[in-house]
Structure formats: structure tokens, C-alpha cells
Amino acid sequence: MIILLCGLSGAGKTTLAKKIKENLNRVEIQTEVIDADEYRQQLFPDLKYSKDDRFENIRRLGFIANKFSNLGIVTVISAIMPYEAMRSQLIDNYDDVKVVYVDCPLPILKARDTKGLYHKAQLPDGHPEKVCNLTGVNDPFEAPVTPHLYINTYTHNITECTGMLLTFIQQERHLLNRRYIAC
Numbered sequence: 001m002i003i004l005l006c007g008l009s010g011a012g013k014t015t016l017a018k019k020i021k022e023n024l025n026r027v028e029i030q031t032e033v034i035d036a037d038e039y040r041q042q043l044f045p046d047l048k049y050s051k052d053d054r055f056e057n058i059r060r061l062g063f064i065a066n067k068f069s070n071l072g073i074v075t076v077i078s079a080i081m082p083y084e085a086m087r088s089q090l091i092d093n094y095d096d097v098k099v100v101y102v103d104c105p106l107p108i109l110k111a112r113d114t115k116g117l118y119h120k121a122q123l124p125d126g127h128p129e130k131v132c133n134l135t136g137v138n139d140p141f142e143a144p145v146t147p148h149l150y151i152n153t154y155t156h157n158i159t160e161c162t163g164m165l166l167t168f169i170q171q172e173r174h175l176l177n178r179r180y181i182a183c
């Protein structure tokens, strides 16, 4: 199973992915988190934030995720994944792909600003530190219209959000196992 944990920077993807891995490992369900930020730094320094580079990033992450998923490992991709078409590509190319939209209102993200990116995106044009294509501010984000799961990290705390995701994954695994037994 591949879980696409998508949403704006600071929405809570990394936090929830880590919690899920801890919780599932505790009940001996093998889990791998593919954090886009980490893969970009360690493996894909060639990719920036143009639309083409973002598509290429998600294509690569999907390819890697599928290898883990085929081994029966619950695989979580934590990435902004801003375009509907890139999420659909993964759904079309691989088995058992589930979209989880990690949502949080932009004003809250600007207040959280864990990486200082929102501040940098609002600097005046021409400023040397200005971030010019930050998703949700000056670059598009196509919110999933029909995600398999919707999580709002503003209205629910970390424990509640982790619980929602955990329940969802366990239900999906149960359905998957029943499908395999029926075959």
C-alpha cells in the first residue's frame, strides 16, 4: 500500500508520517516513510521547484515507493504533491495508492512557519532571500477534491490526526488482506 500524504509546507505531513511509522512498527507492521524533503536533499539535488521538476520528483518517489510496497511494506510518501495529475499518475501506475490530504488554513501555516519559508515568500520582489515559487503563496496547489482521507491539522491535534490516519491504514490493510484471501 502506498499512502500519498500531501499538503502544503508546514501542514503536518512529516510529523504525522513519523508518528504513523512509530505506531505501526510497534504492532509489527513494516512501514517506510519517503520524505520528499529528505530525498530531494540526499538524492535529487538536481530538482528545484518548477512544475516539471516537481513532476519528476514525484515520479521518482513513486517508483521507489512501489518497490517497498511490493514487498508488503506500508509506504508513506510525504510530499506537497501540488498537482492532481501527479497524484493521478501514481494511482494509475501502481496498485493500492491512497491519497491523504493533510490540510491546514494558510494563515495558520504562516503563523507556524516552521522553516521560515512563508516569511521569505512575502519579502518584496528583488529581495535576495525572496522565495519566488512557494506552494500556496506564489505557486499553485490543487487541493485533492476526493481524497481517500481528509485530515485537518488545525481543527484536530497531533494525537487525533495520528489516530485518524492509523485507523484508515489499518482498515485499508484489512480490506487488502481480505481481497488477497478471496483470490
Ligand SMILES: Nc1ncnc2c1ncn2[C@@H]1O[C@H](COP(=O)(O)OS(=O)(=O)O)[C@@H](OP(=O)(O)O)[C@H]1O
Residues within 6 Å of the ligand: 008, 009, 010, 013, 014, 036, 037, 040, 049, 053, 054, 055, 057, 058, 078, 079, 080, 081, 082, 115, 117, 131, 132, 133, 134, 135, 139
Ligand atoms: N518554493 C518551494 N515550494 C515548496 N516547497 C519548498 C520550496 N522551497 C523549498 N521547499 C521545501 O521543499 C519541500 C517540498 O518539496 P516536495 O518534494 O514535497 O515538493 S513537490 O511535491 O515536489 O511539489 C518543503 O518541505 P515541507 O515543508 O516538508 O513540505 C519545503 O521545506
Ligand SMILES: Nc1ncnc2c1ncn2[C@@H]1O[C@H](COP(=O)(O)OP(=O)(O)O)[C@@H](O)[C@H]1O
Residues within 6 Å of the ligand: 007, 008, 009, 010, 011, 012, 013, 014, 015, 016, 078, 112, 114, 152, 153, 154, 156, 157, 158, 159, 161
Ligand atoms: N494536528 C497537527 N498535526 C501535525 N502537525 C501539527 C499539528 N498541530 C500542530 N502541528 C505542528 O505543525 C508543524 C508541522 O510541521 P511538519 O510536520 O514539518 O509539516 P510538513 O511536513 O507538512 O511541512 C510541526 O511543528 C507540528 O508540531
